Amino acid sequence: MRIIFVHGSGAYGDIWRYQTDYFPDSDAVNLPGHPNGQTLNSVEECADWLRKYIKGRGYKDVVLAGHSFGGAIALMYALRYPQELKGIIIIGSGARLRVHPMFLAPIEEAIKGNPREWYQLVAEMYRLTPEDYKMEVVEKQKAIGPAVMLNDFLCCDKFDLMDKVQEIKLPALIICGELDVMTPVKYANYLGTKLANSRVMIIPQATHFVLAEKPEVVNKAIEDFVKGISS
DSSP states (O other): OEEEEEOOTTOOGGGGHHHHHHSTTOEEEOOTTSSSSOOOSSHHHHHHHHHHHHHHTTOOSEEEEEETHHHHHHHHHHHHOGGGEEEEEEESOOSBOOOOHHHHHHHHHHHTTOOHHHHHHHHHHTTTSOHHHHHHHHHHHHHHOHHHHHHHHHHHHHOBOTTTGGGOOSOEEEEEETTOSSSOHHHHHHHHHHOTTEEEEEETTOOTTHHHHSHHHHHHHHHHHHHHHHO
């Protein structure tokens, strides 16, 4: 099995470092514009780009893991090209991802040249992650820039598979931090009720970045899930 990790809004592949260290044959992609290239304008475009990426590298027996925006991309890929995947892992995401204006306003101000509140927003997202991880990721996201994050959030805001998600029959692991306010537990539970071949795992004392806050728990869950598919 080859696990492909897909990051969330305004982020980049190395947010998955605790996972790629644990799963040495895995790959954590940088979506276009994160930081190189031109950003894409929809979850659908990202799924098609990812398909070309996977095919271009000849990856087989793919398990697609996505966080937040990346989870939306994984769901879209699974809906469109189920025969090309062995399973999906959805972390801190949902079948629909409306973005609250309170998240958009600081980003729009940063684009205008007033980044202070946006810097605070980004730092807040990673507040429970290890200090060295947080410092590096926050600085990298600042460098990627607010325009990219805004683009990604707007892609999320347009994303809605609530009337189609039940068509996904692939094995699915759905992970959410119990304290996640961006994609709350009800999003994970909704996916669990709609995806026939799924398991929902709610991780205590974790927020939206559960993958870095509780990497040992997340990695064990992923490992067990992949072993289950393999057997």
